[in-house]
Amino acid sequence: MTRAIRNYFVFLWRCARIAFVGDWRYYTWMGALTVFCLLGLHAYARQFAQGLIVTGMSDEVSWGVYIANFTFLVGVAAAAVMMVIPVYIYNNEELHDLVIFGELLAVAAILMCLAFVTVDLGRPDRFWHLIPGIGQFNFPASMLSWDVIVLNGYLLLNVYICGYLLYCRYQKKKAAKWFYIPFVFIAIVWAISIHTVTAFLYVGLGGRPFWNSAIVGPRFIASAFAAGPALIILALQVVRRVTASAPAGETARLREGAAVPGAAMCRAATLDDLELLARHLPELASVSAEARQNSLAGAMVLEVGPGDALLHQGAKDTEAFFVLKGRVEVFREESGRFRITRSVGPGEQFGETSALAGTPRVATAIAEEPARVLRLPADSLRKLMRNPQMNRIIRSRMRERLMITDRGLLTLRGIVQVSMLINVFLLINEVFKEFYSGNLHVASAKYLFLGLHGYHALVPWIWTAIVFNLVAMVLLVLPLSRSLKWLNVTCVLCIVGIWIEKGMGLVIPGFIPSPLGEMVEYSPTLNETLVCFGIWAFGLLCYTVFLRMAVPILQGKLSKANEGQPEPATGAPSLSAAVKP
Amino acid sequence: MPLPAPSPNPNPEPPDAGMSRRSFLRTSAVLTTGLAALAASLKPLLEMNDFPTMERFLQKYYKEMTPEDMEKVLQRIEAEVEKQYGIRPHVRDLKPMDGVEFVYCLNLTRCIGCRKCVHACVAENNQSRNPEIQYIRVLRLPHGSLDIEKAEHNYAPESVPEKGYFYMPVQCQQCKNPPCVKVCPIHATWQETDGITVIDYDWCIGCRYCEAACPYWARRFNFTKPSIPKERLNPDMAYLGNRPRRQGVMEKCHFCIQRTRVGRYPACLEVCPTGARKFGNILDPNSEVSYILKNKRVFIQLKEELGTSPRFFYYFDV
Numbered sequence: 001m002t003r004a005i006r007n008y009f010v011f012l013w014r015c016a017r018i019a020f021v022g023d024w025r026y027y028t029w030m031g032a033l034t035v036f037c038l039l040g041l042h043a044y045a046r047q048f049a050q051g052l053i054v055t056g057m058s059d060e061v062s063w064g065v066y067i068a069n070f071t072f073l074v075g076v077a078a079a080a081v082m083m084v085i086p087v088y089i090y091n092n093e094e095l096h097d098l099v100i101f102g103e104l105l106a107v108a109a110i111l112m113c114l115a116f117v118t119v120d121l122g123r124p125d126r127f128w129h130l131i132p133g134i135g136q137f138n139f140p141a142s143m144l145s146w147d148v149i150v151l152n153g154y155l156l157l158n159v160y161i162c163g164y165l166l167y168c169r170y171q172k173k174k175a176a177k178w179f180y181i182p183f184v185f186i187a188i189v190w191a192i193s194i195h196t197v198t199a200f201l202y203v204g205l206g207g208r209p210f211w212n213s214a215i216v217g218p219r220f221i222a223s224a225f226a227a228g229p230a231l232i233i234l235a236l237q238v239v240r241r242v243t244a245s246a247p248a249g250e251t252a253r254l255r256e257g258a259a260v261p262g263a264a265m266c267r268a269a270t271l272d273d274l275e276l277l278a279r280h281l282p283e284l285a286s287v288s289a290e291a292r293q294n295s296l297a298g299a300m301v302l303e304v305g306p307g308d309a310l311l312h313q314g315a316k317d318t319e320a321f322f323v324l325k326g327r328v329e330v331f332r333e334e335s336g337r338f339r340i341t342r343s344v345g346p347g348e349q350f351g352e353t354s355a356l357a358g359t360p361r362v363a364t365a366i367a368e369e370p371a372r373v374l375r376l377p378a379d380s381l382r383k384l385m386r387n388p389q390m391n392r393i394i395r396s397r398m399r400e401r402l403m404i405t406d407r408g409l410l411t412l413r414g415i416v417q418v419s420m421l422i423n424v425f426l427l428i429n430e431v432f433k434e435f436y437s438g439n440l441h442v443a444s445a446k447y448l449f450l451g452l453h454g455y456h457a458l459v460p461w462i463w464t465a466i467v468f469n470l471v472a473m474v475l476l477v478l479p480l481s482r483s484l485k486w487l488n489v490t491c492v493l494c495i496v497g498i499w500i501e502k503g504m505g506l507v508i509p510g511f512i513p514s515p516l517g518e519m520v521e522y523s524p525t526l527n528e529t530l531v532c533f534g535i536w537a538f539g540l541l542c543y544t545v546f547l548r549m550a551v552p553i554l555q556g557k558l559s560k561a562n563e564g565q566p567e568p569a570t571g572a573p574s575l576s577a578a579v580k581p
Numbered sequence: 582m583p584l585p586a587p588s589p590n591p592n593p594e595p596p597d598a599g600m601s602r603r604s605f606l607r608t609s610a611v612l613t614t615g616l617a618a619l620a621a622s623l624k625p626l627l628e629m630n631d632f633p634t635m636e637r638f639l640q641k642y643y644k645e646m647t648p649e650d651m652e653k654v655l656q657r658i659e660a661e662v663e664k665q666y667g668i669r670p671h672v673r674d675l676k677p678m679d680g681v682e683f684v685y686c687l688n689l690t691r692c693i694g695c696r697k698c699v700h701a702c703v704a705e706n707n708q709s710r711n712p713e714i715q716y717i718r719v720l721r722l723p724h725g726s727l728d729i730e731k732a733e734h735n736y737a738p739e740s741v742p743e744k745g746y747f748y749m750p751v752q753c754q755q756c757k758n759p760p761c762v763k764v765c766p767i768h769a770t771w772q773e774t775d776g777i778t779v780i781d782y783d784w785c786i787g788c789r790y791c792e793a794a795c796p797y798w799a800r801r802f803n804f805t806k807p808s809i810p811k812e813r814l815n816p817d818m819a820y821l822g823n824r825p826r827r828q829g830v831m832e833k834c835h836f837c838i839q840r841t842r843v844g845r846y847p848a849c850l851e852v853c854p855t856g857a858r859k860f861g862n863i864l865d866p867n868s869e870v871s872y873i874l875k876n877k878r879v880f881i882q883l884k885e886e887l888g889t890s891p892r893f894f895y896y897f898d899v
Binding site: 046165 | 720728793805
């Protein structure tokens, strides 16, 4: 027991420590974020001392950009679930490891939400009045009390799921399904609930006709499921670039390597070759002689020189490879960019994932130096894997690979596509109802879209949002956005468009004109804006730290096995150091 | 968004030298800079002279206080007010009277839009003068319409009344089904048995959800520390009524609890030069308001369609 607790604290300590290790790019990025955080903190300290008078809010427009950001971020947090559904319900392997990135994003987004609500309070010192059991909790009547429960619950759920999966990976243990799958399903329902509850905050107010419309809830969900995955698409590409990128000078060499046809000296494998492999792969020793003999059917040994290709990305052959001597590098070409994913040494395998699954190769492998490689048909590998020790080692190595594939990103694109179409459709519904019926309550919508009585502060904003959303929608429907460059543009348009539409475009016009028909406009002050930037910087800081911890764990570089050794550096540099001639 | 891509330290130091002189100096330099930056960013807090004391921080919720608790709190409030304004106030915790439900009636035919009620209210209820907080907003409407979106808030003629217009003062409608009470996450505002919706100023966290929920724009927020000239302070105070508020909490019309719960009329009624304002106990069949609601033929509950059921009735002499 004490040992388990000790191990857990060592894990936490190492995670904390690794957050402070990085190269100059890491320190620059973190340093810049820290500066913004401190500027935000300074602005907030001023607000704390002088009151909310330092914001642009008034008795007429009593919520502003804080609550607008809050609303947007609840959507981002909720959308993490869109990664979870394909993985756990449809068993989409491509997205499996990516779920953790989505959930970590959810955690960061919820932390930002809580910060935005806190800075919006007039008396943050009385926060304890909100704690159920200690304060006075108006549950279930107040939607805000629901929000307190669902947001904090969602935070705990995601921290638990991510923490459990990462800790298992750290210990190289298989996660026990009963310990997390039920929570994953709770989290899916919960994610919908956090955003629905946030919509109900507005929908429930009869005195604000602009919000008091049943369509706000569905619109919130649709726009969240467009903006959230869009944000994840961008984040994943950043992770991919910093964890597995070929240095610029290497690209030409790799392109050449990929073009070389598979050429090698070839002979049938013998038991001696397996003996040689067993020297680097002790688990093989436990395989019975009979099973070894069986596995030799169709097995070949290849002798290759530097630069010779062993398998090609996209090919449909079904063999797995073990390196007997020398080194082989594995790389992927995606969107014209080459990424070295691994450098494989004696005793290690490659190509087994697609061999076992019968799918096309996702990477190319070429020899770095003169190498001897054992090529096994998928069936032979399966025979070897009947031995439990072999099975465990092969499987655990397969899991250690962090794969962010273009196919995974395009799956997310599909989600953004559908959600954006629904979002724009719902927006049209809303606009039609408001303007066609033209009853008394159209004033807020008129103010938002066209301006009212000479006031039109929001008009340029909402039309920018509409243009962004429409362009994004068209791009998403066109095959153009299958290229990552255009997909990224689309994602940025989605995020900005939805941020405006749902933040400034929903919260502010609800207050204008006031319930007594008065026109008072709102625009955020500098102090308020600095607080917002500070909170966004804080959120990005959190997310960066989470990724800094999660990536090496997922890659198997930070694990219980290497306790006591210096903390690993992430991704590429160690690999690129290895490939230099 | 570059993530870390550090290269391994080219000359790894032996683990024992992990806290070598150089790295120690570097770590402490980073720590000092960080702490200095943190301290600098928190500097505005030094301007605060109103940090909540432990006693105030832990003060109990109104409905959970025993009479002894309340006695202590009232004395503390009196001392605080005296310290700040130099006047010893009389703060009471007035409970609703049995068999009383207050109702307000306002005669739109008589109201001339002079705004005397607005200012009497400010004086009576110790509202902040800077920034200005007022509970009553008088709307000027053109004859022939009750469309609030056509209302003029900032009318400023030489003299009132003006031809072609009528005036409608709006304040807290003391709804029977108040949206503000429903949405408050911490029960800081509630409806008392005499129909008055009150606020515990020492419990409110200032989320302003009630302000968003109120269809009558009756609630006001203290965006900064309220300021009242010493000589203008009304020392006759009630805990749930007109005692001075703090920065960051809500307030609103409470039918002058400090007056009406001891049998007096609200300040806005007393000052009205035309007798347009009527106030009383609807449970008493002989009260003036009972008479009006029984005998006047036209009366309006503002935004009746929202189902808030106001205890504030507008009527015309027809």
